[in-house]
Amino acid sequence: MNALRNFAVTALAVALPTAALCGTTTWVASSAGWWTNAGNWSAGVPGAGDDAIFNNSSTQACFIDADITVQNLTIADDYSSSLVFAQGTAATINVSQNFYLGKGSRVVCNYTSTNGLGTGRAIFVGGDATINGILDAAGRGFPNDTSWTGYRGPGGSSASWTSAHGGLAGDEVGNIYGSVTNPTSLGSGSYQNNGGGAIRLDVGGVLTVNGTVTAMPTLTGTHGASGGSIWLNCNTFAGTGLVTAAAGRISNWGHGGGGGRVAITYSSRTFNGRVTVARGEGTFNVGQPGSLWEPGLYTNPVAHITLDGVGYQYFFPATASNYVWGITLTNNADLFIHDFTNGALVLTNIHVSGNPSRLRFDIDEGGRRWRRWNLNSVAVSGGMISVRGPTSVVAFCEGQAGPAPVDVSLTATSALYLAATTHVLRTLFVEQGSRVYGAPGNTNAINPDSGGTAGVPHGLGMVITCATAVVSGAVDVSHIGFWYRCGPGRGRTDGWWDGGGYGGEGGHQVLPAPGSGQPYGSLTRPSALGSGCSYGDYSTNTSGGGALKLVATNMLRIDGIVRADGGTQGSYGGASGGSLWLVTHTFAGTGGVSAVGGYGNLAGAHGGGGGGRIAIEWVNSSFSGWVSVSNGLSQSSAAMARTGTVFLCQSPVFGACSLGANGRTLRTTRLNIESNDIKLARNVILWDRSLAWQESCTRVSSPTVVSNTVHYVVGGLSPRAKCTVWRDGTPICGPVTNADENGSLAFSVDLTDSSHTIVVQLSPPGTLFVVH
Known part of the structure; x- marks a missing residue:
């Protein structure tokens, strides 16, 4: 299992037993109630050696008001309600063996705190985890503010109706914040929409996502809010579902919000679903996508990479590594390459084809100066290249010898953003x-x-x-x-x-x-x-x-x-x-x-x-x-x-x-x-x-x-x-x-x-x- 890192959500360190006598207790509440109320369970509040089960014995919601430590947690397909983290209450879920979230159920991850960058929720699983339902932090981030006197989060601004997080909103006024590799920050709210929340899920064995893990903002009000954070760490990443901290398309008028942040680390990957931190869309300007850290996605340091019809993909090279690539993007592929601290990336040739495939160079994590890009030629046919950065950016690249000019060719219906x-x-x-x-x-x-x-x-x-x-x-x-x-x-x-x-x-x-x-x-x-x-x-x-x-x-x-x-x-x-x-x-x-x-x-x-x-x-x-x-x-x-x-x-x-x-x-x-x-x-x-x-x-x-x-x-x-x-x-x-x-x-x-x-x-x- 990958080593657990330090994180910004409140957690309770628990020594998980290697063996325990297992009791079973089932949620039987007759009305919505608290996890810690023994009367809501068939055999009392479950403990570290117990299996906790949610099924059709109750149709009532369970509110989590304290840290949970159980042996197995099963939320069955026939449980038609939700487990809800109580907003503002510090609590985590610790499962020593396996966690199952059924198709018709959800775990609602309200925020713990809105201090600083905000604090979301963490779930730790020693064995396997299966998400067939919804792990839901949508709209559970920094709240909206229509009075212009409240705090919408670090990605908001008194001069903006929208908000940023992993990427800027459409008006490009707010601030990018949070971590690319260890994302735990809440998404920021806008004038009428809440930002996305924050979820951390650590799994010692196989993490299978056939359902949805979401930290999107709300979308019903004017002006886009930003996506939140999702941090998944496991041994094997599997499934066909959706992991999203996208900013989404607002149903009312305004600019789109900025995408959130997703980090996924694993030893092996069979996942064939979709991961997105897509830009927000509205009636005015679109926002920027957020960040996706998935270091296991590309490991060959010398290769020609072809992204074909994969939707949004974002790559952040591992530090202290050198990469020499030729890249072809086609059929709606979308590759974003962000700044990194050590090593070098040499892109020998780039071909972007198939509208609306896109390649974007960007910087992140504290606004460091953009350096190590060595780019020989760019050919775009029906796609788009976006080059963004601070005022210190010179051309597509800036090495120790100064600017290295490139040839840029745009054909068909291509676009280059500078x-x-x-x-x-x-x-x-x-x-x-x-x-x-x-x-x-x-x-x-x-x-x-x-x-x-x-x-x-x-x-x-x-x-x-x-x-x-x-x-x-x-x-x-x-x-x-x-x-x-x-x-x-x-x-x-x-x-x-x-x-x-x-x-x-x-x-x-x-x-x-x-x-x-x-x-x-x-x-x-x-x-x-x-x-x-x-x-x-x-x-x-x-x-x-x-x-x-x-x-x-x-x-x-x-x-x-x-x-x-x-x-x-x-x-x-x-x-x-x-x-x-x-x-x-x-x-x-x-x-x-x-x-x-x-x-x-x-x-x-x-x-x-x-x-x-x-x-x-x-x-x-x-x-x-x-x-x-x-x-x-x-x-x-x-x-x-x-x-x-x-x-x-x-x-x-x-x-x-x-x-x-x-x-x-x-x-x-x-x-x-x-x-x-x-x-x-x-x-x-x-x-x-x-x-x-x-x-x-x-x-x-x-x-x-x-x-x-x-x-x-x-x-x-x-x-x-x-x-x-x-x-x-x-x-x-x-x-x-x-x-x-x-x-x-x-x-x-x-x-x-x-x-x-x-x-x-x-x-x-x-x-x-x-x-x-």
């Missing part, structure tokens, strides 16, 4: 029908380059760097910015339904309001998250667009779409578009680049979201597609939202448009004009490498002075609008220059000194843009 951090790839190919999704951005990141401060952070999103990127499908960071009523450009919260602003001002329900939906961020180096609208809910449909910087050193081809759109939720205002910053040598394709604002509720005259910000830099371009930062529409009676900004820059040197000099950045990007199509194009004709552009222009020491000629085109003005262009306070194009009949103003500037400030003003004056 965390809001930096990912280093060799190549990225996204075929038509496939998508790369970004996880929600870090809304707490200050992002000083964008103009963020500790009091008003601008947030950060995802960065992808590679040599070549071909996007025939989609790269999508839409609706993952700031939530409603959040962000520097959030709509006002005084009862009006305004849209969020970012590159352009958010729309207003009736009249413009100071401080509502205001623009912010950088025109030429956009990296901030989009802002939410005034009112809404915690769905992504009221969140601003996310942020993506995509750097392709050789070529970026977009025949599909790259988008960072703001959310549209029919009942509220629109959220603002987000940020797209694309840098490449050769820019090609016929697709689209979009950071549009979300629509406002047209029936209610709610404001639309302002457009986002897009910057595209290239050396050579044959791109013939479209670029849009349009505003979200609203009813004509509302003050319309403004479009965002587009910055296009061509330079003979890759990346020269935004090279930094002394860390200087410019954040004067407010556009005080009425246009709905603002574009700033910079074309660097001559390039002196000693002059480094950021949004500032500063000369690096050089023995010679070489002129840098820069052509600008400002689009979106009124036809023949009168403008003045200033360089360092001096007009350079005459007192007044007219835009052309299409509303475009073109001019050239020679830059020779250490720094310059260029200002374009409308007449009457109004700053259009400023470039240092």
Whole structure:
């Protein structure tokens, strides 16, 4: 028998006799009653040498109010009621020989305590255990709280309606907690649902599960709670039943909860049932699956592993072990690989096929830095790969030698989920029908380059760097910015339904309001998250667009779409578009680049979201597609939202448009004009490498002075609008220059000194843009 470990549930150490005279006593209660009441038994309360039997002699429930020690415990198929651990009372079951739970019966495992991570129930069996009924801790974890004043458990949050445990909930706000290898923590409650409870079952012989062992949450209320904990330890694991700490699908609206934790350790396994810690599902975002520790499932350190139609499977390698694998996931297989302390995992090739097969890399147990992944290539056909972790995660792997780029290919209807951090790839190919999704951005990141401060952070999103990127499908960071009523450009919260602003001002329900939906961020180096609208809910449909910087050193081809759109939720205002910053040598394709604002509720005259910000830099371009930062529409009676900004820059040197000099950045990007199509194009004709552009222009020491000629085109003005262009306070194009009949103003500037400030003003004056 596997050695019993220390555990977090209250237990009574009992020396089990090797032999005893056996008496038999049967539950005969005429009404629901306590185990310790002798009158409820045919021959008195059973003791350590007795067999306790529940059968059709009674149809009444038995409440366990103290520690139980018996020789055999039989709950027969014809016993139609339940054994119930009394909530809040410390008690365990100790069976020296065999335990049988019949098909029509259940053992209800209410929690012992909600202190700390919570305490569940433990059952110890010296011989064999057969579970044909239900070992039930469903909804027996931390309770729900609709008052917002109670404690829902460590996976809840005052900012969330849902809860996490082994995985995050759909809104990704709560905390992951508990142990992967020794799970005993209760699941956390949500606004209206209880979390799953905790069960530990130690069996010296064969554990046969033909029924159900469950620690799921309740599912009837709004917003998902998290699954609980199940810890099974035995010599042989057998049966065809179900072991579940899944978060489940809620029957009402809201985000899904996080999955719970299951650990199963054994010497041999013939079990052919299902084990799941699946994610929660709801009307909004799905949650994350929890953790399954089953070290005996894969023991070959050098192998090609094929998971075919097995449902959810999660593997946590044993510590101090090295694994070299090729992995094929097909037909609804789901493999999650979590961080581990020692050893290394080298994945030579990965093939994921058969929607919705999934592979996810994750970290767990205290947020340690993600290290030891060495991944050579990834091919996905109709499946999904999810890469998640803290902000320290670099690409798919981070070894001692630094990032090890990989080739990523998504075909058929595949999906790749990436965390809001930096990912280093060799190549990225996204075929038509496939998508790369970004996880929600870090809304707490200050992002000083964008103009963020500790009091008003601008947030950060995802960065992808590679040599070549071909996007025939989609790269999508839409609706993952700031939530409603959040962000520097959030709509006002005084009862009006305004849209969020970012590159352009958010729309207003009736009249413009100071401080509502205001623009912010950088025109030429956009990296901030989009802002939410005034009112809404915690769905992504009221969140601003996310942020993506995509750097392709050789070529970026977009025949599909790259988008960072703001959310549209029919009942509220629109959220603002987000940020797209694309840098490449050769820019090609016929697709689209979009950071549009979300629509406002047209029936209610709610404001639309302002457009986002897009910057595209290239050396050579044959791109013939479209670029849009349009505003979200609203009813004509509302003050319309403004479009965002587009910055296009061509330079003979890759990346020269935004090279930094002394860390200087410019954040004067407010556009005080009425246009709905603002574009700033910079074309660097001559390039002196000693002059480094950021949004500032500063000369690096050089023995010679070489002129840098820069052509600008400002689009979106009124036809023949009168403008003045200033360089360092001096007009350079005459007192007044007219835009052309299409509303475009073109001019050239020679830059020779250490720094310059260029200002374009409308007449009457109004700053259009400023470039240092």
